[in-house]
Amino acid sequence: MEKDKSLKPSLKNLAQANSSVLALLLVAVAFFLLSHFVSSAKFSTVLHISSFLALAAMGQTIAFLLGGIDLSVASLLSASGILLCALISGSMPLVVCIIIVLVASAIIGLLNGMGIALLNIPPLVMTVAMQYILRGVTLVTTNGKPIAPKNDAISVWANKNIVFGLSGGIIVLLCCVLLITLILYKTKLGRDIYFLGSNPEIAKMSGIKTRKVTIVCYSIAAMLAGLAGVMLVGYTGTAAVRIGDSYLLPSIAAVLIGGTSPLGGKGGVIRTVIGAFILSNIISLLTVMQMQEATRQIIEGGIVLLFIIINNVEFKKKVKANK
Amino acid sequence: MNKIKKSIKANSELIPIYIVMLIMVALNIWKQPTFFKPATFARICNQLAPYIFMGMAQMCIMVLGGMDFGLGALVSFSTCLFATYMVENNTTNTFIIIGIILLIGCIDACVGYIVGRFNLPTIVVTLATSFVFEGLALLTLPTPGGFINSFASNMLIGKLGILPASLIWCAVFAGIWILMRKSSIGLLIYATGNNKKSAFSSGLNVKKGCVLAFFISGILAAMAGLMLCSRTMSGDPTIANDMTINAVTAAVLGGVTFSGGEGKLAGVIAGSIVVGILVNVLFYLNITGFYTYFVQGIILILSVVVNNLRKGGK
Numbered sequence: 001m002e003k004d005k006s007l008k009p010s011l012k013n014l015a016q017a018n019s020s021v022l023a024l025l026l027v028a029v030a031f032f033l034l035s036h037f038v039s040s041a042k043f044s045t046v047l048h049i050s051s052f053l054a055l056a057a058m059g060q061t062i063a064f065l066l067g068g069i070d071l072s073v074a075s076l077l078s079a080s081g082i083l084l085c086a087l088i089s090g091s092m093p094l095v096v097c098i099i100i101v102l103v104a105s106a107i108i109g110l111l112n113g114m115g116i117a118l119l120n121i122p123p124l125v126m127t128v129a130m131q132y133i134l135r136g137v138t139l140v141t142t143n144g145k146p147i148a149p150k151n152d153a154i155s156v157w158a159n160k161n162i163v164f165g166l167s168g169g170i171i172v173l174l175c176c177v178l179l180i181t182l183i184l185y186k187t188k189l190g191r192d193i194y195f196l197g198s199n200p201e202i203a204k205m206s207g208i209k210t211r212k213v214t215i216v217c218y219s220i221a222a223m224l225a226g227l228a229g230v231m232l233v234g235y236t237g238t239a240a241v242r243i244g245d246s247y248l249l250p251s252i253a254a255v256l257i258g259g260t261s262p263l264g265g266k267g268g269v270i271r272t273v274i275g276a277f278i279l280s281n282i283i284s285l286l287t288v289m290q291m292q293e294a295t296r297q298i299i300e301g302g303i304v305l306l307f308i309i310i311n312n313v314e315f316k317k318k319v320k321a322n323k
Numbered sequence: 324m325n326k327i328k329k330s331i332k333a334n335s336e337l338i339p340i341y342i343v344m345l346i347m348v349a350l351n352i353w354k355q356p357t358f359f360k361p362a363t364f365a366r367i368c369n370q371l372a373p374y375i376f377m378g379m380a381q382m383c384i385m386v387l388g389g390m391d392f393g394l395g396a397l398v399s400f401s402t403c404l405f406a407t408y409m410v411e412n413n414t415t416n417t418f419i420i421i422g423i424i425l426l427i428g429c430i431d432a433c434v435g436y437i438v439g440r441f442n443l444p445t446i447v448v449t450l451a452t453s454f455v456f457e458g459l460a461l462l463t464l465p466t467p468g469g470f471i472n473s474f475a476s477n478m479l480i481g482k483l484g485i486l487p488a489s490l491i492w493c494a495v496f497a498g499i500w501i502l503m504r505k506s507s508i509g510l511l512i513y514a515t516g517n518n519k520k521s522a523f524s525s526g527l528n529v530k531k532g533c534v535l536a537f538f539i540s541g542i543l544a545a546m547a548g549l550m551l552c553s554r555t556m557s558g559d560p561t562i563a564n565d566m567t568i569n570a571v572t573a574a575v576l577g578g579v580t581f582s583g584g585e586g587k588l589a590g591v592i593a594g595s596i597v598v599g600i601l602v603n604v605l606f607y608l609n610i611t612g613f614y615t616y617f618v619q620g621i622i623l624i625l626s627v628v629v630n631n632l633r634k635g636g637k
Contacts, residue, residue, distance in 0.1 A: 069446065121627045122581045124390060124446050128568060129620040136617025144613070249454050252447070262447045294465075297458035304451035305437065312441050 020259055024274045031281040035288070044166065048159075050280030051173040052077075052232045054273045056247050057254035058180055059224035061272040062217050064255050065184075065197045067264025068123030070218065072112060073225045073251050075134035077244030080105050080229030082138055085239045088149035094157070102226050108134070109222025113215030138241045146240035149233065158234025169231050173273070176224065180269045183220075193217060198265025249300055254279050256307040279303075336578055336633070337590045343576075344593045347600045354607035365487035369480040369554055371599040372489040373398070376547035377566055378573035378595035379500065379588070383540035385574050387516040387533060388583025389438070389445025393453030394544055395567035399560055400460040401427045401548030406469025406558025416472045420549065427545035428538045435537025439530035453567075460560035467559040469552075476553035489550060493592075496546060500588055503539070512536045517584025568619055573598045575626045580634065598622075 032046060056073050063070040080101050087097040108130065115126040158168045166174075184190035192213045196203040204210050228247070233239050258275030260267025282303070286296050351367075352358040358367070377394060384391040404423045410416050434452050438445050480489050503509050514522045515532030523529045552558050576597055577590030601622070605615060 115624065119624075119628050120631050121624065122390075124392075125571065125575075125581070125623060125627055128571075129623040132568060132616045132620030132623070136613055136615070136620065139613035139616065249450065252450065256447070262444050292462070294458040294461035297454045297461070301451045301454035301458065304454075305448065308443055308447055308451070309437070309441050312443055 021271055021274070024258065024271060024278070028274050028278050028281075031278050031285075035281045035285050044170065046280060046284065047173075047277065048167055048169050048235070049284070050277045051169045052228045052235070053247060053250050053254060053280055054173055054276035055176060055228035055231065056225050056251040057258075057272045057276045058176065058269045059221035059228075060251045060255050061258070061260050061267060061269050062180070062193070062221045062224075063123065063127075064260050064262055065193050065264060065267060066123075066214060066217050067197050067200070067262075068116065068214075068218075069127065069252070069262070070112070070221050070225070071124065071127040071248065072108065072130040072134060072222070073127075073228075074244040074248035075131040075138070076105055076108060076222055076225040077229040077232065077247055078239065078241050079108075079134045079138050079244075080226035081233045081239030081243060082142055082147055082241070084154070084230050084233050085147045085149045088151065088154065094153050098230055101230055102223050105226025105229075106219045106223045108226075109219035110215060112222060113218035116218065117211040117214040135241065142241060144241055146238050146243075148238045152237065154230075154234045155237050158231060169234060172227070172231060176227065177269060177273055180220075180224075184268060189213065189216065194265055196264075249297075249304065250276075250279055250283070253300060253304045253307070256304055256311060259311055261311060262308065334587070334589065337587065337593065339633075340576055340578065340590055340593045340597070344597050344600075347597050347604065350604050351600050351607075354604060361482075361485075365480075365482065365489075367600075367603065368487040369489045369550070370603065371596055372480075372493055372550040373547040373554075373563070373566070374569060374573060374599035375493050375592055375595040376496070376543050376550060377563070377570040378577070378591045378598070379496070380540040380543035380547065381567075381570035381574045382577070382579050382586050382588070382591045383512070383536045383543065384445060384449075385571075385579045385581065386512055386583060386586045387445065387536045388519070388581075390449070390571065390581070391540060392446060392449040392567060393434070393456055394449075394540070394570055395563040395565065396453040396456035396460065397427065397431060397541065397544045398548045398551065398563035398566065400456045400463070401545045402552040402558040402562055403460045403464035403469070403560050404558075405549060405552045406471060407463050409470055409472045409475065411472065413472065413474045416475055420475060424542055424545040424549070427548070428541040431541025431544065432534050432538040435534040436530070438537070439533030457560070457564070464558050464560055467557055467562075469558040471552055471556045471558075473556075476556060479549060479553040492546070492550075496543065497588060497592065500539075504588070508535055513584055565616075565619075568623060569598050569602075570595075572619070572623045572626050575623070575630055578630065578633075580630070 032043065035046065056077060060070055060073060083104060084097055084101045087100060088094065112126055112130055115121045116123050161167055163171075184193065192203070192208050196208060196210055196213055200210065229239070229244065232243065236243075254276035255267070255272050256262070256275070257278055258267065258271030258273075260272060283296070283300075286299060291299070355363065357363045377398060381391055381394055401423065404426070405420070408419055408423065410419065434448060437443065438448050478488060479492065480487070482488060483491055511527055511532045512535060514527055515529050515536070519529055522532070548563070551562055555562070573594040574586065574591050575594070577587065577592070577594030579586035579591060602615070605611065605618060610618065
C-alpha cells in the first residue's frame with residue numbers, strides 16, 4: 001500500500017502505485033508462455049495445479065503480514081485431507097464434510113494464535129510444534145498409510161468445468177482471493193492487520209486488540225491451508241501423511257516472490273497468487289526438464305533466497321527515496 | 324567461599340534445569356539399571372553427544388537473535404560428506420575430516436554473510452537454505468551408506484583411557500566455547516544479538532558477528548554429524564532432519580531466549596542432555612515411532628511457556 005504523492009486518481013498514478021504487481025504479472029505471463037512452449041501446458045490446468053499452492057500461500061501471506069510465519073501449513077494440508085477422506089467414508093453429504101474439515105482446521109489455527117498471542121510463544125516455534133503434533137496425530141490415526149475417500153463426489157466436483165471452462169478448484173480459489181482481498185482492504189480487521197504488522201508496539205498503544213487480531217489471523221490462515229488440503233484431495237483423489245510437506249517451502253516462496261515482506265505490514269494476497277502461479281510454472285518446467293528431486297529442492301531454496309534479497313534491497317531503496 | 328556463593332547466585336536460573344536433568348537421569352537409571360556399567364555409560368554418552376553439539380550450534384544462532392531452521396539438514400549433509408570422502412589411510416583421513424569440518428563451517432558462514440549483509444530475518448533464510456542442504460545431501464549420497472574409517476570412529480566414540488571419547492570431545496569443544504565467550508569474538512556475537520542497532524552504532528562489525536556465529540555453529544554441526552556417522556558407521560541424507568526441533572528445545576530448556584544476546588553454555592548442555600535422555604526414556608516406556616513427533620511438539624511448547632513464565636516473573 002504505497003502512498004501517492006498526488007492524490008488524483010489518474011491511470012498513470014494507478015499504474016505507478018501498482019507497478020510491482022504489473023511487473024509480477026508480466027513475469028507470470030512470460031513463465032506461462034515458456035512452460036506452454038516447452039510442455040504445451042494449458043492455462044486452466046496450470047491454474048488448477050497452482051490453486052492448492054495459492055490457497056496455502058494465501059494463509060501464509062496473512063501470517064507474514066503480521067510479521068509471523070505459519071509452518072503448520074504442511075501438516076494441516078495433509079491432516080485436513082485425511083480428515084476429509086475419513087468423513088466422506090461415512091454417510092454425510094459432501095458440503096457438511098467440507099465444513100467440518102474447515103472448522104477443525106480453524107480450531108488448529110485458533111490454538112496456534114492462542115499460543116502466540118496469549119503465551120507469547122514465537123510464531124515459528126508455535127507453528128513448528130503444531131506441525132509435529134499434527135504429524136504425530138495423523139501418523140497414529142492412519143498408521144502411515146494413504147487413505148482414499150469412499151466415493152469420488154469431491155473429485156468430480158473439483159475437476160468439472162463449471163463456467164467458462166473454469167473447474168471447481170479454480171472457482172474456489174477466485175472466491176477466496178476476492179473474500180480475503182475484501183477483508184484486507186475494506187474492513188477494520190484488515191487495517192488492523194497491516195497496522196499491527198508494520199508496528200506492533202504503536203498498534204498496541206493505539207488501542208488495537210492485538211491478541212484478538214493475531215488469533216483471528218492464524219485461524220484464517222489455518223482455514224485456508226485446510227481448504228488447500230480439501231482441494232488437493234479433490235485433485236489427486238487420495239490423502240497421505242506426508243503429502244503436504246512438499247508445499248511448505250513453496251508456500252513461503254510464493255509469498256516472497258509476490259513481494260510480501262517477511263518483516264510484516266507490507267504486501268497482499270493478489271501478489272501471492274501471482275507468485276504461486278509463477279512458482280508452479282517453474283516447478284513444472286523443472287519437472288519437464290527431468291530434474292532430480294534433490295536438484296529441484298536446491299533450486300527452490302535458491303529461488304527463495306534470491307527473492308528475499310531482492311525484496312530487501314527494493315525495500316531499502318524505497319526508504320532512501322522517501323527521505 | 325564467597326566466590327562460590329557468587330557463582331551460584333549468578334547461575335541461579337540454571338538450577339531448575341539441572342534438577343530436571345537429574346530427574347531424567349534418575350528415570351533412565353530406573354528403567355535401565357545397567358546405566359553405570361562402562362559399556363552402557365559409553366553408549367549413552369555417544370547417544371547424547373550429537374544432541375549436545377546440535378544444542379550448542381543452535382545456541383550460537385539463537386544468541387544472535389535468530390533461529391537456525393536448517394541445522395538438521397546441515398548435520399545430515401555433513402554425515403553424507405564424511406561417508407563419501409573418508410579413506411582407509413588414517414593420516415590422510417584425519418586431514419579429510421578436518422577439511423570437511425572447515426568446509427561445513429564455511430558453508431554456514433556464507434549463510435551468515437547473507438543474513439548479515441542484507442540484514443534479513445534468520446528464520447526465512449535458514450528455512451530456504453535447509454532445503455538447499457537437503458538437496459545437496461541427497462545429491463552426495465542418495466541412499467544411506469558410504470564408508471566410515473574405523474580408526475576415526477574409534478577415536479570419536481570409543482574409549483580414551485577410562486572415559487568415553489565422546490565425553491572428552493564434548494568437553495574440549497565446551498572449553499573452546501568458554502575461551503571464545505571471554506574473547507572479543509564472544510563479546511561481538513553476544514553484543515550483536517543483544518541489540519543490533521546499538522552494536523552497529525557503537526562501531527561493532529555486525530556483519531562479522533553474524534558470519535562468525537554461523538561459522539562456529541557450522542563447525543559444531545559438523546561435529547554432531549561426525550558423532551552421528553561414527554555411531555551408525557554410515558552416512559544418511561535424512562538422519563538429523565527431525566533433530567532441528569530437538570536442538571531448539573534443548574536451547575530453550577537451557578534458558579536461551581528468542582530475543583537474542585542471552586544464553587549460557589552450562590544451561591544448553593543440561594537442556595541437550597534432558598532432550599537426549601528423554602528420547603532414551605521414551606524408548607524404554609514403549610512410546611516410539613509415530614508418538615515421538617507428538618511428544619516432541621508438546622515438549623517444545625511447554626519448554627517455551629515455562630521459559631517465558633520464568634522471565635516474566637523476574
